[in-house]
Amino acid sequence: MKFIPSVLLLLFAATFLCIWLLDRRNRHLLLFALAFLTISAATVVQFALWPADVGYNTIACAVLYSAAPLFLVQGVLMRSGKSMARAEQALWFGGIVAILTFFYYVHNDLAVRVYALNFGMGGILLSGAWKLRHLVLGNVVDRGMLWLLLGLGATFVGRTLLTGGTVPSRDVDAFFQSAFWVWAQFAMSVLGVAMGLALVVVACADVILALKAERDSDPMTGLLNRRGLQGKTQRLFAKGVGKPLSIVACDIDRFKSINDSFGHAGGDVVLSSLARVIKSKLRAGDIAARTGGEEFVIVLKDAPVDDAFGLVETLRREIANVRFAGMPGDFAVTCSFGIAKLHAGEGLWDAIGRADKVLYAAKRAGRNRTFAEGLQLPHAA
Structure with a gap:
């Protein structure tokens, strides 16, 4: 015993x-x-x-x-x-x-x-x-x-x-x-x-x-995928009732030409490197996801649109200065950003849709820039 x-x-x-x-x-x-x-x-x-x-x-x-x-x-x-x-x-x-x-x-x-x-x-x-x-x-x-x-x-x-x-x-x-x-x-x-x-x-x-x-993760970048973004933002919305949230849509400029010039392997290097830069700039409580081929969404916690604009501009300049392994020395990547405020009672994807419209306006204006609803654009209905 x-x-x-x-x-x-x-x-x-x-x-x-x-x-x-x-x-x-x-x-x-x-x-x-x-x-x-x-x-x-x-x-x-x-x-x-x-x-x-x-x-x-x-x-x-x-x-x-x-x-x-x-x-x-x-x-x-x-x-x-x-x-x-x-x-x-x-x-x-x-x-x-x-x-x-x-x-x-x-x-x-x-x-x-x-x-x-x-x-x-x-x-x-x-x-x-x-x-x-x-x-x-x-x-x-x-x-x-x-x-x-x-x-x-x-x-x-x-x-x-x-x-x-x-x-x-x-x-x-x-x-x-x-x-x-x-x-x-x-x-x-x-x-x-x-x-x-x-x-x-x-x-x-x-x-x-x-x-x-x-x-809930994107295997290429390690960021959240669409499902993970939905789940995590629901918890964030529940905790942050009444606090400002900014939704940022991001798109890599002329990504198709990168794939055409360097193949999908080169495109994968760009995606994973860009994701690392995004993660390095996130604050505690912020959320980032890859929602499509070259499309990303960032949710900035406790950030009015004015503050979000400054944060995203810092990120945009950081991305423009990144050098990529295996690429020519003069190779650079730029991104365009659109920012929209999350309204009370609004669904996540409705806010992302408005941020996308702001993003497309930034691309039409010449790419490699940040537009925000209420700043460069009165609204993005």
């Missing part, structure tokens, strides 16, 4: 390994598998007292128990595009192993070893949570990951503070009868399963969100 937690943890390790084998781009899943594998191995080493020499067993447990939260934290950080510095990892790992070794071979004190190991594991988890504190403003899955890490780390610290006083200084046999050990086994079983299930849910949610992002 005492090995049931070890088996459950090992099953989670196998689960994450299988999921990783299906999609090896998600390397954080491999780290999750390693975390559960090492914690499972640690419990086996401790429960079975293998190796039988207490000193060797202490070092083996220190290595495995300290490695497990490091794997877990690194996996959670990697999932969010972050990492724990190797020097910090080495400090945590080396510090825990060194303290446990010292307090066995130099000054034998089991209670100190218990406090050092559990505070160390909790400290690793809490430091990971601190590095991910920005996720408190993320989606529900990201917030869940943050609170899981924070809760697990706090549990190690809190449980040790509450029950660590029952740990004897030297008697190993008495240790396995202490309240600390009873609660440690309970926590290992319950929290291990809870953490494993939670991470499986997160892995599944990540897959679903990735599929949704793929469905």
